[in-house]
Amino acid sequence: MNSALLSAFVAFAISLAVVASPALEGAGVSTRTLKSLKKSAFDGNYLPATPAANISFCNITVIYTHQNWNDQITLTINLPLTGWNGRFVATGGGGLITGPTLPALEAGVYHGYATAGTDGGHAGFSASWILEETGLLNYPLFVDFASESLKDMVVLGKQVAESYYSETTKYTYWAGCSTGGRQGHMMAQRYSDLFDGILANSPAINWNELQMASMWPQVVMYENQSVPPECVMEAYTNATIKACDGLDGLVDGIISAPGLCKFDTYSLVGQTIDCGGTEVKITNDYAYVIEQFLQGPHLSNGTRLWYGVNPGTDFTGLAGTSCTGTATNCTIVGASLSQEWVSYFLELNPSYNAMTVGYSAYNSLWTQTKQWYDWIIETANTDLRHLKQTNTKLMAFHGLADPAIFPNGTINFYQNVLAVDPHAADYFRFFEAPGVQHCGGGNGAQPSNMFNSLVDWVEKGIAPSQIPAETTPLANGTYTSRPLCLYPLVSAYIGGDPTKASSYRCQGSFNK
Ligand SMILES: *[C@@H]1O[C@H](CO)[C@@H](O)[C@H](O)[C@H]1NC(C)=O
Ligand SMILES: *[C@@H]1O[C@H](CO)[C@@H](O)[C@H](O)[C@H]1NC(C)=O
Ligand SMILES: *[C@@H]1O[C@H](CO)[C@@H](O)[C@H](O)[C@H]1NC(C)=O
Ligand SMILES: *[C@@H]1O[C@H](CO)[C@@H](O)[C@H](O)[C@H]1NC(C)=O
Ligand SMILES: *[C@@H]1O[C@H](CO)[C@@H](O)[C@H](O)[C@H]1NC(C)=O
Ligand SMILES: *[C@@H]1O[C@H](CO)[C@@H](O)[C@H](O)[C@H]1NC(C)=O
Ligand SMILES: *[C@@H]1O[C@H](CO)[C@@H](O)[C@H](O)[C@H]1NC(C)=O
Ligand SMILES: *[C@@H]1O[C@H](CO)[C@@H](O)[C@H](O)[C@H]1NC(C)=O
16 A cells, blocks of 8 residues: 555544544555564563564554643554454553564564554653653653553554454454553553453552562662672572572472572671672671562561562662672662652652662652552552453463562462452463563573463463463573463472473472
8 A cells, every 4th residue: 555545544544533633654564674583571472483584564653642631642553464363462661661662563463463552652761751841740641651542552553454454353452561561451450341352461560569669679778878799689599599499399490489488698698709709798787688678668667568579589670789899889779760750750850869768758758659649550450350341351470580570569469359359360360480580581481472372262262271381492402391370370390301391280389
């Protein structure tokens, strides 16, 4: 189709929508060379491996605004030129980026899906977009990031795709991880009528707790005036895995039962670590702050505010430090997204120094973020019974060694969903992935084709009681396959070759 024709049909399509001033920014056939893509983090593990390939597709960009919101949103829609499989997939973003995640779009196109992603009206990783020149918060852009532009993407994107193909969409999906996972849960919580299936992995739900809890390590280091070098943290991670690996009945380099792991951080005090040539002695203060990373934020009377980092997880995602000169002359790096959250969204002041937040300021910021923003972005509604009415299937996994988003927040969410409706697994299925990091990576087995499990559930009624997962292949090409099990079941080793999925069974507890 030439550009003029595309313009005409897009103008027609978006005139149906509830947005103002839509304009076709660009439409035409794009070609692109895909890199081989295997379980890339932010595609949400949504498709099987995509080989290196040259693809050509219809690339449509729609720019629109919401009347009186003064926003300008760029929506990207990529359509296979031939062989559309009748499915539309909306994809999410990461961090403070609404999207689009181009590899996720392009992989979808390769596999025959019509795909869409939106920028939500802002670009770039920095939070600067949220403040207007007046210093006031740009609420429309915030709501676009949290929910509105995501819903638009589905409404508008499907109209464009259906005009292009002169066919209606058979099935509508969401695929995302991290922020994309939170966005998927937002779709499930507020707009499930738009979707047949939603894949929403390692989700940044419980957004306000997440931002504050991610800051806890830096607050502890600041208050204790003790800043361990990262090599000390790594020594702790290694020692913890060594101590707790076998508690699940199999020594495989990962902790599958973090709840059984009680590692005493003081047990390493006095040991010497080789930090790139410098010997560093583990002190009592180091043991204290690392114990706090694991415990997670709490009030001085012991009341838990949120979860900590699971034992055996890399600490440096949230508790990073940087050392100069001697390996013990270290400063806090911490979690940059949380620091921006505090400066821009809570203090409304880009020059606010979030590195000097101590316990007292921390507790007030916690209250403030809940009061100001739960209604916009918390994404923690645990009553999902409407998914039954809208016939929407929701799936999620969370890596138990996720160094960026606390897996226990997602586990707790699922437990609460089941508490509201003991039959919630009829429409929402959650899977733990031991040893897996944020959206993928790590030593554990990662879902290899989770999106297809969702498609089979939606389209064939095959409800997944387990999903296939594989570790990243070693240099010699070998890898481990094992199933991930529908929570609360665990993937227990039952004997045989530990690299084969048949050596595991989904059951209530581990064999020890
Ligand atoms: C798709 O179109 C947009 C806007 O016209 C452009 O920025 C982008 O580079 C195109 N994508 C590809 C893969 O050609
Ligand atoms: C893609 O096209 C380029 C340029 O024609 C070519 O050099 C390359 O080998 C192609 N890649 C694949 C995977 O087909
Ligand atoms: C840091 O924590 C350790 C262990 O609790 C304690 O002995 C030390 O006094 C603390 N340091 C500061 C500055 O609070
Ligand atoms: C931790 O274990 C990894 C993997 O075995 C190893 O490369 C690293 O050197 C260890 N680090 C420390 C500080 O022991
Ligand atoms: C966190 O989740 C793991 C995995 O399900 C569980 O073993 C552990 O007990 C949980 N920890 C907390 C503090 O809830
Ligand atoms: C701890 O303090 C909080 C806030 O003041 C209060 O709500 C909670 O009940 C206290 N918990 C205990 C165990 O004293
Ligand atoms: C410690 O690091 C600071 C910068 O972070 C540097 O100015 C100082 O010289 C360093 N001190 C030593 C003893 O290396
Ligand atoms: C591949 O490498 C791993 C780790 O070094 C080793 O345990 C395994 O035996 C190797 N497998 C083959 C088939 O060479």
